[in-house]
């Protein structure tokens with residue numbers, strides 16, 4: 001379309017009309033030199049255009065390459081809140097403190113809890129009745145008919161908001177029949193369940209160093225290993241106690257949540273996770289998809305049978321469950337089996353159906369940290 005100038009306009013920009021000024025000349029009448037010159041000019045214009053496009057492409061590529069660096073260095077994409085949080089790290093040791101359960105007293109635990117730092121408590125459950133007693137055989141004796149709710153699905157990525165999970169009601173005995181079978185490993189899990197009717201709470205006594213707190217509940221986690229929970233935070237204080245099998249726990253302190261894309265998009269599940277979840281795979285972070293995770297300091301603890309872990313409220317954690325490692329669990333398992341069925345005691349432990357068990361309980365306590373509570377409850381609503 002021709003651009004029409006307003007009629008009043010008579011200025012020098014008015015286009016030349018044929019017949020005025022220089023006459024229009026047909027191309028054929030031009031000298032070869034002139035044609036060459038015009039051609040050169042056209043080519044030059046195109047070259048300039050190409051150069052410009054090239055420049056834009058290079059700039060775009062450079063920017064996308066530099067973006068993570070700019071974001072990391074705080075030039076791009078860091079809000080004041082994020083900067084604030086980056087400067088307000090908790091004063092926790094880089095490597096999680098560990099202590100023998102027998103050496104732990106209330107005073108020491110209280111001080112750790114006041115700092116809101118995790119604590120690895122070794123051998124806590126070794127004195128508990130449940131440690132030797134709670135075999136599958138025992139569960140069948142005490143509580144076969146107790147109703148339980150069981151997760152079915154790709155439990156390798158355990159998170160109850162994921163659409164692929166469904167809960168099924170069944171008798172405890174039906175779960176015990178199935179959960180260690182080859183077809184079920186990794187797909188059937190009894191997470192965070194109240195103690196099935198018939199189990200004695202006295203078998204998992206409240207740890208004495210928590211005596212100044214009143215617990216909210218005690219829960220049981222039973223499966224055949226090969227589970228991983230999606231990273232998330234809990235509102236409550238957590239004492240997680242491993243009775244059988246191994247858990248690899250990765251934790252991130254709450255002030256680093258800005259690097260964890262909370263509420264972000266989990267591409268594997270094609271959902272946005274809730275704000276207290278992170279879509280980052282803590283155990284194998286994708287630094288290309290989530291470059292900010294490079295800023296994160298992971299606190300790792302390998303929980304072995306008998307160990308406990310204090311996970312302070314609002315700390316992100318992702319827990320990978322593994323079956324018992326045969327070498328360190330052999331003695332205990334043999335004696336357990338011996339108690340129940342002497343005819344089986346000569347078998348190798350890993351040939352037992354329950355050798356893949358992963359059993360834990362956890363105590364929930366209300367969060368006492370008024371300050372953290374205030375900061376992080378507010379955070380859930382804010383975009384960082």
Ligand SMILES: *[C@@H]1O[C@H](CO)[C@@H](O)[C@H](O)[C@H]1NC(C)=O
Pocket residue numbers: 103104105107108
């Ligand atoms: C409590 O435990 C800490 C650390 O093990 C120790 O230094 C302290 O003396 C203990 N206090 C009491 C009262 O036993």
Ligand SMILES: *[C@@H]1O[C@H](CO)[C@@H](O)[C@H](O)[C@H]1NC(C)=O
Pocket residue numbers: 340341342343344
């Ligand atoms: C003990 O194990 C054997 C061999 O697996 C089995 O046949 C028997 O029924 C078991 N006995 C009890 C009391 O569970």
